[in-house]
Amino acid sequence: xxxxxxxxxxxxxxxxxKFTIDSVRGLxxxxxxxxxxxxxxxxxxMQIKKILExxxxxxxKSVFVICLTGAFTGxxxxxxxxxxxxxxxxxxxxxxxxxxxxxxxxxxxxxxxMVIGRAGSAMAAEIGIMRISEQVDALYTMDINPISxxxxxRLAASIISFPIxxxxxxxxxxxxxxxxxSLLLGANTGIYFAKVEASVIMADVTGGFVKSIVFAxxxxxxxxxxxxxxxxxxxxxxxxxxxxxxxxxxVSCILVFVTDYxxxxxxx
Amino acid sequence: xxxxxxxxxxxxxxxxxxTVLRNVNLSIYKGEVxxxxxxxxVGKSVLLKLIIGLLDPDSGRILFNGSSLAEMSxxxxxxxxxxxxxxxxxxxxxxxxxxxxxxxxxxTETTSLKPDEIETSVHNMLGQLDLHNIDEKYPSxxxxxxxxxxxxxxxxxxNPEIVLFDEPTxxxxxxxxxxxHDMISNYQKKFRFTGVVVSHEIPDIFFISQRVAxxxxxxxxxxxxxxxxxxxxxxxxxxxxxxxxxxxTEES
Numbered sequence: 001x002x003x004x005x006x007x008x009x010x011x012x013x014x015x016x017x018k019f020t021i022d023s024v025r026g027l028x029x030x031x032x033x034x035x036x037x038x039x040x041x042x043x044x045x046m047q048i049k050k051i052l053e054x055x056x057x058x059x060x061k062s063v064f065v066i067c068l069t070g071a072f073t074g075x076x077x078x079x080x081x082x083x084x085x086x087x088x089x090x091x092x093x094x095x096x097x098x099x100x101x102x103x104x105x106x107x108x109x110x111x112x113x114m115v116i117g118r119a120g121s122a123m124a125a126e127i128g129i130m131r132i133s134e135q136v137d138a139l140y141t142m143d144i145n146p147i148s149x150x151x152x153x154r155l156a157a158s159i160i161s162f163p164i165x166x167x168x169x170x171x172x173x174x175x176x177x178x179x180x181x182s183l184l185l186g187a188n189t190g191i192y193f194a195k196v197e198a199s200v201i202m203a204d205v206t207g208g209f210v211k212s213i214v215f216a217x218x219x220x221x222x223x224x225x226x227x228x229x230x231x232x233x234x235x236x237x238x239x240x241x242x243x244x245x246x247x248x249x250x251v252s253c254i255l256v257f258v259t260d261y262x263x264x265x266x267x268x
Numbered sequence: 269x270x271x272x273x274x275x276x277x278x279x280x281x282x283x284x285x286x287t288v289l290r291n292v293n294l295s296i297y298k299g300e301v302x303x304x305x306x307x308x309x310v311g312k313s314v315l316l317k318l319i320i321g322l323l324d325p326d327s328g329r330i331l332f333n334g335s336s337l338a339e340m341s342x343x344x345x346x347x348x349x350x351x352x353x354x355x356x357x358x359x360x361x362x363x364x365x366x367x368x369x370x371x372x373x374x375x376t377e378t379t380s381l382k383p384d385e386i387e388t389s390v391h392n393m394l395g396q397l398d399l400h401n402i403d404e405k406y407p408s409x410x411x412x413x414x415x416x417x418x419x420x421x422x423x424x425x426x427n428p429e430i431v432l433f434d435e436p437t438x439x440x441x442x443x444x445x446x447x448x449h450d451m452i453s454n455y456q457k458k459f460r461f462t463g464v465v466v467s468h469e470i471p472d473i474f475f476i477s478q479r480v481a482x483x484x485x486x487x488x489x490x491x492x493x494x495x496x497x498x499x500x501x502x503x504x505x506x507x508x509x510x511x512x513x514x515x516x517t518e519e520s
Contacts, residue, residue: 130362133358134357135360135361137317138354142374143346
């Protein structure tokens with residue numbers, strides 16, 4: 001019995017050790033992947049055309065979905081906020097509630113989540129397909145650095161696009177809150193916007209931007225990394241690409257929430 | 269005989285428990301087409317990937333002009349990569365790029381040529397390979413044979429010293445196969461590049477190659493001129509040439 005327990009314990013410790021070493025090694029590889037991708041944005045030359053193409057794909061093509069989700073998020077905040085605040089006779093604070101919730105938290109997080117769904121999954125799938133069809137190997141053979149060619153423009157484009165999309169989300173959301181809170185439920189319009197103006201300080205805006213930039217880095221690094229390493233999966237071909245894409249979306253969503261908590265605890 | 273341009277000395281390569289190459293020794297000479305033949309799954313493509321540096325050998329050495337690839341400095345490796353080109357078995361064309369962009373890619377990314385010079389080079393190459401009016405098409409709009417030729421155009425556009433062809437005729441009809449073999453042979457004579465072709469198209473390979481090597485179960489079992497290979501007494505070689513499988517259909 002003791003021998004069996006000892007074997008089970010040994011196996012548990014061994015597996016735990018292997019998991020820890022693999023995790024640390026994976027994190028190290030991910031970190032190096034990001035550092036290389038960031039470094040190659042500037043070297044050998046700024047890839048302006050590719051960055052602009054990616055800004056169009058990640059940023060411009062996400063505008064509609066960001067406007068739509070921003071509007072409905074703001075409208076829900078307006079509804080929920082109004083009915084909660086009116087119980088305490090503080091419906092005048094609706095503007096502050098909507099604006100601060102959006103600018104500090106919901107804008108950066110929801111924008112990141114929407115971009116993961118729209119562009120992050122596409123990045124993982126596209127690079128994954130390129131990997132399994134030897135297109136990434138073809139880049140190596142042509143002496144073109146695949147990280148510089150595929151990842152760096154996406155990273156640069158996301159760092160530029162995320163804060164702009166977040167601002168758009170915030171702005172549309174504040175108007176969404178105004179539509180439900182003031183136009184539908186009758187909160188005073190002047191007070192609503194006066195509270196928005198009075199309660200939002202520059203630190204809230206910069207905090208939101210810092211979050212959106214960090215989320216851009218997290219999302220692009222994770223999605224491109226999973227796509228880039230599709231060939232190392234146990235599953236081959238289309239199944240490997242689909243699992244890489246799903247994993248990229250799930251892991252980047254989780255990491256957005258985790259980094260949001262960490263950043264918030266530092267920014268508050 | 270001259271010093272080999274590329275030399276593999278005692279190269280071994282394993283994937284997990286599967287040993288693909290065992291103590292491979294092979295010499296590739298400048299200005300010649302060397303064909304590596306052998307059954308599917310014996311490590312022919314792996315051998316090409318080791319030469320170009322997509323894979324590293326577990327042990328053994330790969331020499332280019334007498335210098336070990338593993339011991340080359342970064343700049344020496346970069347110089348080596350400028351001289352070598354690879355045509356993939358599945359073409360590996362970028363499906364989001366047009367034919368023109370695919371062929372121009374190595375020039376736009378690795379040279380300082382002006383756009384009009386790149387355009388001229390690409391159009392010259394398209395013309396030489398009889399690829400007319402397809403510059404704006406995407407790879408998905410091309411037939412298998414055309415994709416192969418576009419891949420060949422991309423491999424040749426940088427005027428490489430060495431071109432590695434990984435089964436360039438797979439999936440082509442007999443007419444296209446002959447056309448691709450003719451192209452390799454003609455372009456090798458025209459541009460004087462050193463070609464390494466992985467193929468099992470017998471007897472065509474004997475007409476396009478100056479040297480032939482055969483891989484069997486991870487080893488080079490014979491290496492020589494096409495005549496030497498065709499007249500070799502080795503039973504495995506003769507059976508392969510005649511299309512008889514003495515090992516059975518399963519690869520180790």
